[in-house]
Amino acid sequence: MSLLEVRGLTKIYGSLTALKDARMTVTGNEFHGLIGPNGSGKSTLLKCIAGAELPSGGTVHLSGRDITRATPPERSRAGMSLKFQITAILPQLSVYDNLLLALQAHDPMLALIASRTRGRLHDEVMELLTRFGLADRRDQLAGFLSHGQQQWLEIAMALSRKPKLLLLDEPTAGMSPQERRATGDLLGPIKARCSLLIVEHDLDFIKDICDSLTVLDQGEVVASGRTDDVQNDPRVKEAYLAHG
Ligand SMILES: Nc1ncnc2c1ncn2[C@@H]1O[C@H](COP(=O)(O)OP(=O)(O)O)[C@@H](O)[C@H]1O
Numbered sequence: 001m002s003l004l005e006v007r008g009l010t011k012i013y014g015s016l017t018a019l020k021d022a023r024m025t026v027t028g029n030e031f032h033g034l035i036g037p038n039g040s041g042k043s044t045l046l047k048c049i050a051g052a053e054l055p056s057g058g059t060v061h062l063s064g065r066d067i068t069r070a071t072p073p074e075r076s077r078a079g080m081s082l083k084f085q086i087t088a089i090l091p092q093l094s095v096y097d098n099l100l101l102a103l104q105a106h107d108p109m110l111a112l113i114a115s116r117t118r119g120r121l122h123d124e125v126m127e128l129l130t131r132f133g134l135a136d137r138r139d140q141l142a143g144f145l146s147h148g149q150q151q152w153l154e155i156a157m158a159l160s161r162k163p164k165l166l167l168l169d170e171p172t173a174g175m176s177p178q179e180r181r182a183t184g185d186l187l188g189p190i191k192a193r194c195s196l197l198i199v200e201h202d203l204d205f206i207k208d209i210c211d212s213l214t215v216l217d218q219g220e221v222v223a224s225g226r227t228d229d230v231q232n233d234p235r236v237k238e239a240y241l242a243h244g
C-alpha cells in the first residue's frame with residue numbers, strides 16, 4: 001500500500017488555479033522530489049498535503065486514511081512532519097534547547113514528567129545533533145548557526161517526531177554548494193526510517209537523492225514516476241527548458 005496518495009488535487013485562489021487535478025504517490029522508505037518552475041504550484045501542493053491549506057477539490061490519503069480535511073496536528077499524529085521555507089527555530093535559545101523543545105512539543109505530558117524522562121530525552125537530542133553534525137554546537141545560540149546549520153537543525157526538529165513522511169520545502173535554498181552536498185549526505189540515512197517529499201529548485205541535487213520525481217508546470221503534473229524515466233521525458237525537458 002502506498003504511504004501518500006494524492007488524487008485530483010485542485011486549489012483555486014480567486015481567479016487563479018494554482019493546482020489542477022494533481023495526482024501523485026509516495027511509497028514507504030522512498031525519496032520523492034517535487035520540481036517545476038517558479039509559481040508552478042509546488043508549495044501549494046505541499047501545503048495541501050500538510051494541511052496548511054485546504055484544497056478546492058481532490059483527496060489526500062496517508063496510510064490509506066483520508067486526511068484531506070484533517071487539521072495539521074491530526075496529520076502530525078498520523079505520521080507527517082514538515083519544514084517550510086520559513087525558519088521555525090528560536091534564535092535566542094541554544095541549539096540543544098531548540099531540539100529538546102521540539103521533542104517535548106508533541107507530547108505535553110513529557111514536559112510534566114520531564115524529570116523522569118530527562119535521561120532518555122537527552123539521549124535522543126544528542127543522537128539527532130550528532131547525526132546532523134551539530135553536537136559540538138549544542139550550547140551555541142541557534143541564531144548564530146550558519147544558514148545551512150539552521151536548516152539542518154530544523155530538519156532534525158522535524159525528524160524528532162519520528163514521522164513516516166517528512167515534507168521539506170526547498171531546504172537547500174540559499175545554501176553554498178558545499179552545504180548543499182552535505183545536505184544530500186545528511187538526508188540519505190533517513191530513508192531507513194521514513195519517506196521524504198522534497199521540493200527543490202536544483203534538478204541536479206534532487207535527481208541524485210530521489211528515487212522518484214513529480215514535475216509540475218502551471219499547476220499541472222507533467223510527469224510522475226521513477227527519476228530516470230521522468231528526467232528523460234521530453235515533456236519535462238520542455239517545461240524545464242522553456243522556463244529556464
Ligand atoms: N495564498 C495565495 N493566494 C493567492 N495566490 C497564491 C497563494 N499562494 C500561492 N499563490 C499563487 O499560486 C501559484 C503557485 O504558487 P506556489 O505554489 O507558491 O508555486 P511554487 O512553490 O511552485 O513556486 C502562483 O501563481 C502563486 O502566486
Ligand SMILES: [Mg+2]
Nearest residue numbers: 042043044169
Ligand atoms: Mg515554493
